Amino acid sequence: MPSLKIEIQKSLAAGGIAEEKIAFSPHFATQVLVRGFTLKQMLRDKVSALLDRVEIRDAFDLGFWLGEVWI
Incomplete structure (x- = not known):
């Protein structure tokens, strides 16, 4: 069976630019607000x-x- 590695860090790297985003899945009804890096970062x-x-x-x-x- 294939495996998936997910890394979650609770703190931002120094100088990192973050924004609030909505994490969602088409397979789960709950959405979660998370902070994540901008695309540029x-x-x-x-x-x-x-x-x-x-x-x-x-x-x-x-x-x-x-x-x-880009696609």
Whole structure:
């Protein structure tokens, strides 16, 4: 069975720009208000991670993120 890893941090990184968002699922009736990074901040973080760590998961994350946002 496939697995899914989810990482939740309760504090923002220094200098992170956040906004309130609604988390929802088509399979569950309850919606939740959460604070999350802006799209601009996420792009900065993904590019920075790719340049700093040079791990394949960072390239995958960036490619997936760009595909979801720009398509």
